Amino acid sequence: MLFTSYSFIGFILLLVPVYYLIPRNRQWWLLLFASCLFYCTFDPSYLIYVCLTALTVWGCAMMIRMDQKTQDDYLKERKEEISKEVQKAYKAQHKKIREMWMILGVLINLGILVLVKYYSFFFGHGIKGLGAPLGISFYTLQALGYLIDVKRGTVDAERNPLKMMLFISFFPQVIQGPISRFKDLSETLFSEHEFEWKNISFGFQRVLWGFFKKLIIADRIAPVVNTIVSDVSKYRGAYITAVLVLYSLELYADFTGGIDVTIGISQMLGVRVTENFDMPYFSTSLKEYWRRWHITMSQWFREFVFYPVSTSKPIQGISKFIRKRLGNKGKKIPVYLSSFIVWLLTGLWHGASWTFIVWGLLNWFILMVSEELEPVAAKFHEKYAWSNTKWYKVFTWLRTLLLIFVLNLFDCYRTVGETFSALWSILATANAKVLFNGEILKLGMSGLDYFVILAGAGILFAVSYLQTKKGSVREFIAAKPYPVRFAIWFVLFITVLLVGAYGIGYDASQFIYNRF
């Protein structure tokens, strides 16, 4: 049941009224039922994986909680009787027990992930009968984040396993995120919600905006991109230049459109889901881009990989060793090492292939080089006043966009060799004429389609620009007189209905991030 399918729209049209009609303390039950139903529409057997993750994480978290309670009760009772050293030893002993439960939960769930998603990559062949359930990369990270948070004591363990199941399987976000933190999502996910017209209308508007991105832009571009990347020996040079721009636009419209639908539907149900994007293509550096693109994933890796790794004993040991040998010069090496691991895992998380690993490591390399060159850049800006002008900022923006476009190309090809071959052909193949002699119109998009894409991209840009100036666009429109706001949303609805690339003649494209 894809977000843009009739069945999903029907599902929501049925769910929302029932959600507000049933007793409020049963609302989360309905969400759990709806989430299981939604997940089953892809393949009922997938639900077993989600249940397994929910149960193991819930069980381990409960063991951690119980152990914490045992420790606290024991120390409270005997606070006066035992010495501080004994207390410390007792705490250390229990900390290890809790760590053990956490590691057990992490290992089980990473084990499942590796078995279903990475086994064939590591061992050259898959396990018969095991397929990767949709969204496993997303919900596994979300579940592990919760378990680590419980271990750290930043959230209290959820006692109800069914609520844990809902946290992991909440249908609007289960297959493509965002990767929510328990403390953020649970607050509204399990609470009781009164019907609020604003939630319904704002949620619907957000869904409509997501459909605009997905159906008018992303799904219209997909056939051209798929055709070009299907044969690297045939489509080279200018075709690849076209794909650089088209695929990045498709990816943006597809992923942010999907998240818009997720957030919109959640809002209709009164559930607040974390934002995952902050106008990422307006970034003027790769570092900034990763603060604004797929925010929840970056935060997860920073919080649960980078910090633990960089403060781990081996890295601290390396840090000490380097400081002894190189002094201040090598102070960033441990950070770079930790980042290396983060980006290696980020690449692997995106997919079990070398293209994603190379993509991750290229990101790491560029970020580290930028970090190293920061003092030089600072001096440069100090020395040349023109480098602080608006035009220079435009230059850095375009430079960053180009970099992002090139990195995004690694999503497209099956092998690293094909990707580099395609990139090299941009410089080596002089065939710019195919962009103007009608050849490009034979790949699945007509001239009118290109016009629609251009207009759609213009609207995306204008809306993002408005957002930077006025804040929430929906609030901005809501402040207008009723006929104006009705006209705006109705025109958007009609535009999606008429111009959207759906139905017979169009491929119902899966959301790109559903694959991860």
Add this chain to the structure above:
Amino acid sequence: MNQKLKNLIRILASVLIVITVLFLLQKILVPKYVTGIVEGAFVAEYYKEENKDFDVVFVGDCEVYENFSTATLWEEYGINSYIRGSAEQYIWQSYYLLKDCMRYHKPKVAVFNIQSMQFNESQSEAYNRMSIEGMKWSFAKIGAIRASMTAEEHFLDYVFPILRYHSRWSELSGDDFRYMFNSPNVSFNGYFMRVDTRPVDYIPDPVQLPDYRFGEKAWKYLDEIRKLCKKNDVRLIFVKAPSLYPTWYDEYENQVEEYAEMYGIPYYNFLELTEEVGLDYSTDTYDAGLHLNINGAEKMSHYFGNILSEQFGIDDRRGDPQLDAAWAKEIGAYEAEIDRQCVLYGVDKDTLYRYNRPAETEETETEEGS
């Protein structure tokens, strides 16, 4: 005005605007089938008939709507008939179209062209649309949709055709606005006329098939048609039109003959009756043997009308003032279309069979099929 009333008016006005705009958009976007591919208009034209008490109803694909002239049946035998045909009409669609007819009137005879037995699944969404879309909403239409949908189709697209035709905004023509609410008839009681001629010059070699047996679904709906006719006391006749290709294999013929014999259903294979009918493939087809032109269709109707009258007792209803008036109007339009097409295709009207047929045709010996 208090706030509640204001809000109510606002909601009602918004809903009204949304429904009106969507209704108008749908009206504009759905294909009109008045020019170009007109075959999509046939099914809907049936409902425009004021009096639907047809004695003979034909169902089937192009082999019925291009090969039998309803006007000739009336002119020569006073047979009040209608062809519920559509392009590549699959047997399940024929069944539901026949069922749909029964909602209005029970004919004396139902004629089914068995060509579509060769298909066990719908082959094309476009043909499904042309056969089903024109049907008025009923259980028959719902059944037709459900039986016909290909994997890529959705039931909802039939309920709200705007979802199917949403992208036609880029190809709208004057016809789409001109015929938004009303369109002229393009058939004559379901008969689609062509006056031009393209003689047969080549017949493609038959292609070897891996399996000549009709499919389970095709048999199921043949049974349904038979049962429907039996239940409603309608005499069922099978025909195979004299189209030279696609090939009608002997293996197909044997299966139909066996079935017809088993249930006592008259079956006329006109491929074997071309001489009796007097068909001449150098003058009676407009596309080299695939379909008949007006000459061929009128010869077929002359021959088959005689069978219907003599062997199946279909009444001559000439003299019924209401029918006379309706048919006079229809035949007027029929003649006008002949004139129009003769100019369009550069055909000398005087060369048409219609204006050269013998004053008194001898009754042709006919034999009831197996």
